[in-house]
Amino acid sequence: MERIKPADFQVLHQKEDITILDVREVDEFQAGHIEGALNAPLSTLDKGYEQLDASKRYYVICQGGMRSERACQFLETKGFDVVNVEGGMNQWKA
Numbered sequence: 001m002e003r004i005k006p007a008d009f010q011v012l013h014q015k016e017d018i019t020i021l022d023v024r025e026v027d028e029f030q031a032g033h034i035e036g037a038l039n040a041p042l043s044t045l046d047k048g049y050e051q052l053d054a055s056k057r058y059y060v061i062c063q064g065g066m067r068s069e070r071a072c073q074f075l076e077t078k079g080f081d082v083v084n085v086e087g088g089m090n091q092w093k094a
Contacts, residue, residue, distance in 0.1 A: 001072050002083045006091035009059065021058040021082075023071040024089070028063065034092065042067045049078055061085040061092075 004012070012018060013034070020037040022029050029039040040048045042062070052058070058080060062068040065088045072082040 001069070001076060003086050004059065004083050006085070006087045009085050010093065012059075019056045019058050020085075021052070021060045021071070022089075023060060023062050023067050032089075034061070034089075037061070040071075042071050045071055045074060049075060049080070052080065054078075054080055057081040057083065059083050059085055062088045064088045064090050 013020075020034050022033050022037040022039050023042040023045060024039070025041045025043065026039060029037075029041075033039070040052065058075070060068040060071050060075070060082050062071070065084070065086050068084050068088060072084045075082045
């Protein structure tokens with residue numbers, strides 16, 4: 001699984017139009033998220049992944065990095081191109 005460090009993710013986010021998949025629960029997402037991020041909670045990803053575009057590369061983020069790791073593992077088995085954002089929102093600096 002590919003991973004990206006928080007500082008590298010920040011730079012990439014500023015330079016490129018990337019697709020961010022936030023796998024936190026809806027209430028966590030609504031409390032604050034990266035602008036433009038899609039919300040697909042890990043708890044419902046087994047069904048929700050069907051709504052995702054398999055041709056895109058997703059940068060997967062959660063609060064601390066554990067749920068995004070599990071989400072990436074799952075999505076990879078479904079053929080998705082994913083990158084786990086290490087440290088999650090705990091490391092995000094808007």
